[in-house]
Amino acid sequence: MNGKISSIRWVFILLLTTIVISTGVADPGGDFYASGDYSASIGWYEQALRGSTGPDQAPILNNIGTGYMALHQQEKAFDYYSRAVAVDPTYDRGWINLGVTQEKLGRPDDALQSYDRVSGSNPEIYAEAMVKKGTLLSVQGKLADALFAFHQGETGARGQVLVDLHTGIGAIEFMQKNLGAAETDFKKAINEDPQGAALAWTNLGVLKISKGEYADAKRAFETAILHDKAGKTNAAVYLKKIQAMGVA
Numbered sequence: 001m002n003g004k005i006s007s008i009r010w011v012f013i014l015l016l017t018t019i020v021i022s023t024g025v026a027d028p029g030g031d032f033y034a035s036g037d038y039s040a041s042i043g044w045y046e047q048a049l050r051g052s053t054g055p056d057q058a059p060i061l062n063n064i065g066t067g068y069m070a071l072h073q074q075e076k077a078f079d080y081y082s083r084a085v086a087v088d089p090t091y092d093r094g095w096i097n098l099g100v101t102q103e104k105l106g107r108p109d110d111a112l113q114s115y116d117r118v119s120g121s122n123p124e125i126y127a128e129a130m131v132k133k134g135t136l137l138s139v140q141g142k143l144a145d146a147l148f149a150f151h152q153g154e155t156g157a158r159g160q161v162l163v164d165l166h167t168g169i170g171a172i173e174f175m176q177k178n179l180g181a182a183e184t185d186f187k188k189a190i191n192e193d194p195q196g197a198a199l200a201w202t203n204l205g206v207l208k209i210s211k212g213e214y215a216d217a218k219r220a221f222e223t224a225i226l227h228d229k230a231g232k233t234n235a236a237v238y239l240k241k242i243q244a245m246g247v248a
Contacts, residue, residue: 028044029041029044029045029048029063030063032044033063033066033067033070038067038068038070038071039067039071041063041067042064042067042068045060045063045064045067046064048060049061049064054087054088055087055088055090055091057083057084057087057088058084058085058087058088058091058094059084059091059093059094061080061081061083061084061087061094062080062081062084062091062093062094062097064080065077065078065079065080065081065084065097065101066097068080069097069101074101074104074105075105077097077101078098078101078102078105081094081097081098081101082098084097084098085098085114085117089117090119090121092117092118092119092121092122092125092126092129093125095114095115095117095118095129096114096115096118096125096128096129096132098114099111099112099114099115099129099132099133100132102114103136108136108139108140111132111136112133112136112137115129115130115132115133115136116133122156123155123156124156124157124158124161125156126152126153126156127153127154127155127156127157127158127161127162127165128153128157128161129153130149130150130152130153130165131149131150131153131157131161131164131165131168133146133149134146134147134148134149134150134153134165134168135164135168137149138168138171138172138175143172143175143176146168146172147169147172150165150168150169150172151169153165159192159193159196160193160196162189162192163189163192163193163196163197163200164189164199165189166185166186166188166189166192166200167185167186167189167197167199167200167203169185170182170183170184170185170186170188170189170200170203171203173185174203174206174207179207179210179211182203182207183204183207186200186201186203186204186207187200187204190204194223194227195227196227197227198224198225198227198228198232198233198235199224199232199233201220201221201223201224201227201233201235202220202221202224202228202233202234202235202238204220205217205218205219205220205221205224205235205238205239206238208220209238209242214242217238217242218239218242218243220235221235221236221238221239221242222235222239225239
């Protein structure tokens with residue numbers, strides 16, 4: 001039975017592929033976007049773009065790109081994000097969104113370069129970039145570089161970014177067989193925001209399987225599923241395997 005359990009494989013899931021829209025006071029484009037009317041959002045920002053010049057265009061171009069990402073038109077999004085950072089190379093949000101788009105387009109090396117262009121002038125945005133960079137490096141198997149990137153973001157990480165940072169560090173510790181350290185970081189992610197830590201719950205469940213603690217693993221997977229309405233983790237798959245084996 002234990003041999004079958006051990007066949008459940010660890011899968012490192014990209015923590016964040018979120019694209020963020022820049023919003024301001026009295027921003028109908030942002031309201032359209034929030035309501036799911038992405039075409040109307042794009043149209044409103046395209047009109048706003050005509051009345052702006054220079055670096056002021058960067059957040060507007062970013063928001064048009066975000067609308068196209070929501071419509072799954074990644075090439076168009078890439079074009080607008082590229083234009084955003086071209087008119088204002090200090091526009092950190094644009095670099096992050098460009099990097100995410102490059103990942104989706106299968107250009108990971110370009111994405112890493114984009115994340116590295118984030119200046120650090122805003123510690124929270126810098127932390128977000130480093131979490132994305134660390135996640136991508138982890139997927140590439142560059143664990144030491146990934147861990148360094150995660151630690152670079154620790155000072156400014158808040159909220160969901162902090163959840164994802166601890167989840168990412170825990171995953172690396174797990175892959176390096178440092179189970180105690182991995183469990184500590186997964187629990188840090190969970191304590192920061194239990195509802196936003198579906199992946200940490202899932203990873204904690206896999207860790208519990210590796211330790212033979214199947215009842216704890218089952219509870220972790222059940223909690224992950226509860227907080228993972230979109231089904232982005234493998235918790236449901238793992239839970240079914242445990243239930244089929246009758247070990248918990």
